[in-house]
Every structure is written in C-alpha cells, then in structure tokens.
Amino acid sequence: MRRLLLWSLLLVACRPSGRPAAGPALTDAAGRTVPLAPPARRIVSLLPSFTEILFAIGAGDHLVGRTAWCDYPPAARAVPSVGDGMPPNVEAVAARKPDLVVLYHSGPNVTAAGQLARLGIPGVLLDLNRLEDLAPAARALGRLTGREAAAESLAAAMDSLAARPPPPPFTSIVFVVWDNPPIIIGRGSYLHQLAALAGARNVFDDVTVPSAQVSLETIAARNPEWVAVLSDSAAPPAFAARREWRAVRAVRDRRFLLLAGSLFGRPGPRSSQAVAELRARLEGRGVAPR
Amino acid sequence: MRWMLLGTVAVLALLASVVLGPAAVPLSELGRSDIVWNLRAPRAVLAFLVGGSLGVAGAGLQALVRNPLADPFLLGLSGGAGLGAVIALALHLTGPWVLPLAAFAGALAALGLVYRMGLVGGAALDPRILLLGGVAVGAFAAAITTAIVSLADAAELRNAFLWLWGGLSAASWDSVLLLVLYAPVPLAVLLAAARPLDLLALGEEPARYLGADVEAVKRRVYLAASLLTAAAVAVSGVIGFVGLVVPHIARLAWGHRHRSLLPAAFIGGGALLAIADTLARTVVAPRELPVGVVTALIGVPVFALLLRRWTIA
Numbered sequence: 374m375r376r377l378l379l380w381s382l383l384l385v386a387c388r389p390s391g392r393p394a395a396g397p398a399l400t401d402a403a404g405r406t407v408p409l410a411p412p413a414r415r416i417v418s419l420l421p422s423f424t425e426i427l428f429a430i431g432a433g434d435h436l437v438g439r440t441a442w443c444d445y446p447p448a449a450r451a452v453p454s455v456g457d458g459m460p461p462n463v464e465a466v467a468a469r470k471p472d473l474v475v476l477y478h479s480g481p482n483v484t485a486a487g488q489l490a491r492l493g494i495p496g497v498l499l500d501l502n503r504l505e506d507l508a509p510a511a512r513a514l515g516r517l518t519g520r521e522a523a524a525e526s527l528a529a530a531m532d533s534l535a536a537r538p539p540p541p542p543f544t545s546i547v548f549v550v551w552d553n554p555p556i557i558i559g560r561g562s563y564l565h566q567l568a569a570l571a572g573a574r575n576v577f578d579d580v581t582v583p584s585a586q587v588s589l590e591t592i593a594a595r596n597p598e599w600v601a602v603l604s605d606s607a608a609p610p611a612f613a614a615r616r617e618w619r620a621v622r623a624v625r626d627r628r629f630l631l632l633a634g635s636l637f638g639r640p641g642p643r644s645s646q647a648v649a650e651l652r653a654r655l656e657g658r659g660v661a662p663r
Numbered sequence: 664m665r666w667m668l669l670g671t672v673a674v675l676a677l678l679a680s681v682v683l684g685p686a687a688v689p690l691s692e693l694g695r696s697d698i699v700w701n702l703r704a705p706r707a708v709l710a711f712l713v714g715g716s717l718g719v720a721g722a723g724l725q726a727l728v729r730n731p732l733a734d735p736f737l738l739g740l741s742g743g744a745g746l747g748a749v750i751a752l753a754l755h756l757t758g759p760w761v762l763p764l765a766a767f768a769g770a771l772a773a774l775g776l777v778y779r780m781g782l783v784g785g786a787a788l789d790p791r792i793l794l795l796g797g798v799a800v801g802a803f804a805a806a807i808t809t810a811i812v813s814l815a816d817a818a819e820l821r822n823a824f825l826w827l828w829g830g831l832s833a834a835s836w837d838s839v840l841l842l843v844l845y846a847p848v849p850l851a852v853l854l855a856a857a858r859p860l861d862l863l864a865l866g867e868e869p870a871r872y873l874g875a876d877v878e879a880v881k882r883r884v885y886l887a888a889s890l891l892t893a894a895a896v897a898v899s900g901v902i903g904f905v906g907l908v909v910p911h912i913a914r915l916a917w918g919h920r921h922r923s924l925l926p927a928a929f930i931g932g933g934a935l936l937a938i939a940d941t942l943a944r945t946v947v948a949p950r951e952l953p954v955g956v957v958t959a960l961i962g963v964p965v966f967a968l969l970l971r972r973w974t975i976a
Contacts, residue, residue, distance in 0.1 A: 551822050553762075554832040554951065577949065585950045587685075589832060590702045594686030614759040617835035620701045 399516055402478040403498040405486070412519030413473035417466050419458040420477040422501050422641040424449050426511050427475075429527050429642040432518040438469040444635050445643070461485040467492050473517055477501055502583070504566050507531035507640050527642060534570070534645050542574035544655050546630070547597040547623075552612035554586045563640045564601075571651035573599065593620040599655065601630040603638050630654055665916050666927075673711075673930050676937040680707035683941050685948035706834035710940040710954075711933035712842045713831070713895045714905050716850070718932020719925050720888040720895075721906030722913065723853045726860045726921065727884045728790040735892040735906040738797030741827070742804030743773025744896040749808045749823040753815050762826055763833075763897040769804070770893035776800050778885065788881040829900040830954035831940050838898045845894050849887035850929070856884050857921035864919060903955050904962035905932050911969055935961065 397409040417438035418424040424443040427433055433448060440458035443449045455465040460481035466474055466489065474489055474496040476482040486496035499513055500506045508528035515524020546568050548558035558564045559580030568575050576595040577587065600623045602610050609629050618624045630651075632638070637647050681693070681703050688696045720735040727733075747769020751761050780796035783789045812820045859880040862870035871877050895902070913927040939957040946952065 551825055552832075553826055553829045554953070556825070580950060586953065587949055588702075588944045588951045590698045590944075591685045591949045591951075593698050593702060594688075611757045611759055611761070615833065615835065616837050617702060617705070617833060620697055 399497070399513060401497045401513070402500045403483050403486070405496075405498065407473075407495050407497045407517065409516055413471075413517050415469070415471045415473070416518070417455060417469050417471040417474045418443065419455075419461050419466070419475060419482070420501060420639075421445070421635075422507075422639045423475045423477075423499070423510070423514065424452075425639075425641040425643065426507075426514055426527070427518070430511065430515055430518070430520045430523040432514065432520050435518060437471055438466060445641075463488045463492075467494060473497065475499065475514065501640060503561075503563050504531070504535040504640055504644060507642075507644065508535065530645070531642075534648070535566075537570060539569040540572045542569070542572055544573050544599065545576050545595075545597045546573040546599045546601050546655075547576050547592055547595070548601045548603075549592075549610075549612075550584055550603070552610065552615075552618070555589055555592060556584055556586050557592070558584050564637070567637065567644070567647055567651055568601070570648045571655055573651070573655055589617055589620065593622075596621075597623055599623055599628050599630050601632055603634045604631045605633050605635075607631065669927060669930050669934070673934040673937075676934040676941070677707050677711060680710065680937045680941040683945050685944055685951075701835070705836045705839045706831050706940065707937055708839050709834040709842065709898060710831050710937045712839070712846060713899045713902065714909075714936025714939075715929035715933035716842075716846055716891040716895050717902065717906035717936070718909035718913070718928035719850060719853055720891045721932075722910035722921070722925055722928040723856070723860065723884045723888040724906075725910055726863055727881060727888070728794050729864065729866075730790075730794065731911065732907070733794070734903070735888060735895075736901055736903065737801075738793065738889060738892075739773040739777050739800035739804065740770045740797075740889060740892050740896060741901040742801030742808070743769040743771075743776075744893070744901070745769070745823065745827045746804040746808045746811075747772070748826055749811050749820060752820050752823050753811055763838075766827070767893055767897035770889075770896055773800050773804060774886075774889045774893060778889075781885070787878055788885060790881070793885065827896075827900050828953055828955055830902065830943065831899050832951075833898070842894060842898060846891060849891045852883055852887040853891075854922075854925055856880050856887075857925055860884065860921040861919065899954075901955065902936065902958060904958045904966075905936055908962040908966050908969075909935055912965065915969070 398406045399409055401407055414435050415437045416427065416435050418427055418436060419440055421440065421443045424436065424439050425445055427436060428446050428449065436452045438455040439449055439452045441454050441456060453469065455469060456462040463485055471494055474494060476486055476496055476498050478498040478500045482498060486498055489496045497513065497517060499510045501510055508531040511524045511528040511531060515521045548564050550556045550558060557577050558575065559582050560578050561581055562583035565575045576597045604610060609627060612618045613624055613629065636643060681699060684703055686698050688699055693699055717735055724733040724735060725731060744766040747765040748762050751765035777793060777796045777800050781788050781793040783792060859875040862873050862875045863877065863880065867877050909932040910928050913924055913931050917923045917927045939961060940954050943952040943954040943957045
C-alpha cells in the first residue's frame with residue numbers, strides 16, 4: 374500500500390503539469406494545454422467533421438493523415454488514411470510525423486492523446502456532438518493553423534445555424550439507428566437538431582439522451598410520418614420486410630428517408646446544406662439520390 | 664395446489680404482458696388494437712415459449728452434467744450464434760431473416776463441435792468434456808467474432824452484439840409459429856427422458872445397473888437441450904439466468920423427479936420471462952431495458968436466497 378502511494382506520488386511528480394507557458398496556448402475540451410505557435414503544418418484529423426472543417430478554413434493542404442471515414446471533400450481522399458480511428462492507432466498516427474493531431478473528445482481518445490503526448494506529438498481534443506459545438510471547434514482549429522479569419526467566418530455561419538429558431542414542424546419523424554432491439558435518436562442528438570431545423574418533429578423528443586432503446590409498440594403508437602435511416606443504399610432497410618415492423622404505419626406505407634451518412638450523419642460545414650436537403654425531401658421535393 | 668399456483672402465475676404473467684405496455688391502449692380497445700394484436704400478443708407468447716424452452720433446457724443439462732451451475736448458454740451456443748450473425752453481416756447478406764438463420768447455423772456449428780469433443784473415444788459422451796469443450800468453443804468463437812468486428816470497417820458489424828443481446832423486440836406471429844412448429848420435438852425428447860434423468864442423478868454406474876441406456880440418454884438430452892437453446896437464441900438472442908435459476912426454483916417445489924420438474928421448469932421459465940419482458944418494456948417507458956438485465960435483476964437475488972437456504976440446510 375505504501376509503495377503504491379509512493380509510486381503514484383512519483384507519477385504525479387513526473388507528469389508534465391501543462392506545458393510551460395512559453396507562448397500563446399489553447400485549452401482544449403479535456404482541459405489540456407496545446408501550444409498555438411508555430412501554426413500546425415502537419416495535421417492528422419481523427420474525425421470526418423474535423424477534416425471537413427480544416428478543408429473549409431483552407432488548412433486542407435496541411436493534412437497528412439485522416440480516418441478511413443473522412444470522405445469529404447473529395448480532396449480528403451488523397452490524404453493517407455491512418456485507420457478507422459476507433460480507437461486511434463497511435464503508431465500509424467505517429468508514423469505520419471504530425472505536429473498536431475485533432476481528436477474527438479471521448480474516453481479512448483483522451484488515452485490516445487496522452488500516448489501521443491508521451492511521443493512528443495501535441496494533440497487537441499474537441500467536442501463535436503451537436504450543432505453548437507461546430508463554431509468553437511472551427512475557431513480552435515483556426516487558431517491552431519493560423520487561419521483565424523477564415524475560421525471566424527465559418528464559425529459565424531455555424532453559430533447562426535445553431536441559434537436559428539426551428540420552424541413550426543409540419544411533419545413528424547423517427548430516426549431508427551438499429552432495428553433489433555429498436556434504437557432511436559433522442560433530443561440530445563445532432564440528428565434531432567437537423568430534423569427540428571428542417572421542420573420535422575422528432576416523435577422521441579421526450580427522450581433526453583442522444584439515443585435509446587425503445588419498444589416497437591412505442592414507435593407504432595407515436596405514429597411518425599417518416600422513418601429516417603442513415604444509409605448509403607437506395608434500398609429500404611432490411612427491417613422494412615419484417616412483419617413486426619409493419620405495425621408502424623410509416624413502414625407499411627414505405628415512407629423511408631434514406632439519408633447518406635456523409636452528409637447527414639455528422640455535424641460539419643455542410644450542416645446547413647443537410648438541413649435544406651432534409652427539408653426538401655420532407656416536403657416531397659425529392660432531391661435525386663446520388 | 665402448487666400446480667394451481669404456478670398456472671395462475673403463468674396466466675397472470677401472460678395477461679399482464681398483453682394488457683401492459685408503454686403505449687396507452689384502453690382496455691375496451693384491447694381486442695381491436697393493432698399494437699396489442701401484432702406486437703404485444705406475439706411478444707408475450709414468444710417470451711413464454713423462449714423462457715419455457717430455456718427452463719427445460721437448463722433442467723435437462725443440469726441433470727446431464729450433474730452440475731448445478733449448468734446454463735443452456737454455457738455450452739458454447741451463444742458464442743457460435745454471435746459468430747454466425749457477424750459473418751452474415753460481414754458478407755453483407757441482407758434479408759429479414761438472415762440474422763436469425765445465421766445465428767441458428769452458428770449455434771448448430773458450435774453444438775456439433777462441442778458434441779464431437781464430448782464423444783470421448785467416439786462413443787461415450789463425457790459430461791465434463793462437454794462443459795469444458797463448451798466453454799472453449801464459446802471462447803474461440805467469441806475471439807473470431809471480435810477479430811472480424813475489429814478488422815472489418817462496416818460500422819454495422821458493431822451492432823451484431825446488440826442483436827445478440829437483442830431480447831424479444833423482433834417477436835412476430837412468424838417467429839411464434841416457427842417456435843411452435845420446432846420446439847415440441849426437442850421438448851418431447853426431453854420429457855421422454857424424464858425417468859432415465861432421475862436415474863442419472865444417482866451417477867452413471869448406478870443408472871446403468873438400474874436399466875437406463877445411459878449413453879443414448881446423454882446424447883439425446885444434450886442434443887435436444889442444445890437444439891432448444893439454438894432456436895431460442897435465433898429468435899431472441901442470449902437471455903441469461905432463466906435457464907440457470909428456474910430449474911433450481913422448480914426443484915425446491917417439485918423435487919428431483921423430472922416427470923414433474925421439467926413441465927414446472929417450462930411453465931415457470933415462461934412466466935418468468937413474460938414478467939421480465941413486461942417490466943423491461945414498461946418501467947422506464949418510453950425507453951426500454953434489455954430483457955437480460957431484468958432477468959438478472961430478478962434472477963440473481965432469488966438465486967442468492969436459494970444459495971443461503973442450501974448452505975444453512
């Protein structure tokens with residue numbers, strides 16, 4: 374016990390207690406200090422949203438690594454992939470010799486950022502769950518890359534989207550993430566915000582968390598006009614053919630909204646485009662599937 | 664008297680699972696409601712059939728391996744079912760029945776492998792090898808499953824685990840019909856083995872002296888119990904504790920005679936799962952709890968009480 378205590382004291386003593394304030398620095402979502410100067414020139418982005426933001430603020434040229442999911446803008450595909458990033462492959466990231474790694478703020482990524490720090494690679498952990506996280510993320514990435522002006526104009530647009538009062542809903546929707554057991558999107562999620570801004574009431578707006586398991590009969594009783602599924606395929610989801618799902622009227626009437634994950638599944642610079650396309654499809658002004 | 668009590672509990676459990684639910688359906692419209700008729704009723708019946716099958720399978724396996732810890736899922740079937748489901752997802756097979764069929768095939772493959780391992784010298788089925796082989800095959804299948812999930816890039820694969828622990832969400836009259844057609848054969852095989860199972864409890868040698876065809880009985884019981892479990896996992900995923908706890912409770916009231924123990928385990932298991940599923944659907948509505956959580960929350964305290972009684976007695 375005493376030895377354990379001694380060891381932990383030693384560990385605490387050895388831990389870098391925040392970088393010495395040699396220059397301007399930024400405090401990230403995990404409370405870590407990231408130096409701002411010099412601007413990052415070799416960046417690894419470990420979330421598709423960050424990749425999109427970096428390109429949108431003109432820092433795309435400095436990307437030297439991305440995840441397998443980073444598919445937009447098309448130029449992102451030319452950047453070497455470092456894997457799926459769940460959790461990050463620290464060696465593959467380090468092999469890109471980055472001077473900045475941008476990570477989504479989550480438990481495994483806090484660990485990965487610590488491992489990168491021990492290799493002398495600065496990492497920044499940013500929240501990106503909802504629309505209101507976009508502007509702060511854009512500003513932070515602007516400061517880290519020396520693209521403040523471009524970042525500020527993107528952030529202003531994101532702020533105004535996040536602050537836009539939702540229009541009165543003219544239809545209702547359920548987002549089905551998984552069919553057995555049925556898992557749906559609740560009020561805590563980005564997709565809920567998208568639906569609200571597009572004029573659709575999420576029938577599970579009383580579920581405060583981002584997603585939750587529910588009973589099929591609750592979906593049937595709440596009777597949404599649309600069943601939305603994140604899917605890159607044009608075919609209805611497999612559960613559409615299952616008998617128990619036919620208790621849901623929208624499934625019987627085949628009112629599915631198949632939303633491409635790249636545009637709809639992530640908050641990013643294209644969120645206002647996602648709102649507009651979702652609105653168009655809810656109004657039946659179908660946007661031709663690409 | 665105890666049959667009356669058990670029957671009453673079972674009927675009440677079934678009634679409750681049809682009447683209660685997260686959606687408000689007035690009592691007067693119960694008979695006409697689409698939700699009740701197409702979602703709640705098949706789900707209640709399926710819960711009862713699955714719970715009953717697991718209860719009987721557990722009772723049979725506990726007698727076969729002469730180990731009170733035996734659970735229908737201990738013998739590698741859940742690992743095999745999970746592997747089957749993940750392979751189907753990785754191969755991008757689509758269709759409403761792909762996952763249940765793949766899980767059933769995976770469970771059957773695990774069953775065959777464990778059975779082959781248990782047949783020592785090609786003839787006699789060794790219950791200890793069955794147990795160890797089951798754990799080994801289950802662990803191996805789980806390792807392959809995890810390897811596939813972490814190597815493949817389809818995010819959907821991660822949901823295979825959700826499916827495997829899915830519970831009764833996919834209940835429909837189709838799945839009820841499947842089980843109604845399928846389960847009677849293995850159930851009848853187990854029931855017909857009631858008397859030899861009583862003898863087997865005395866040990867294999869004494870059972871043989873008393874005239875039981877021990878090897879044939881062991882084989883039949885293992886295959887029938889596993890086939891029941893494989894069907895249960897295909898329609899409802901892995902549901903723990905029913906097959907472990909219910910036989911022990913039934914033994915307290917009905918003793919060790921399998922002729923009454925097995926039917927009691929069926930009705931008791933059915934009632935327990937119907938009650939657990941009703942709770943899973945209603946207590947946190949509109950959200951739902953995984954039914955396995957509820958069976959464990961009910962089952963573990965009961966089990967703990969039983970253990971205390973045994974150790975005191």
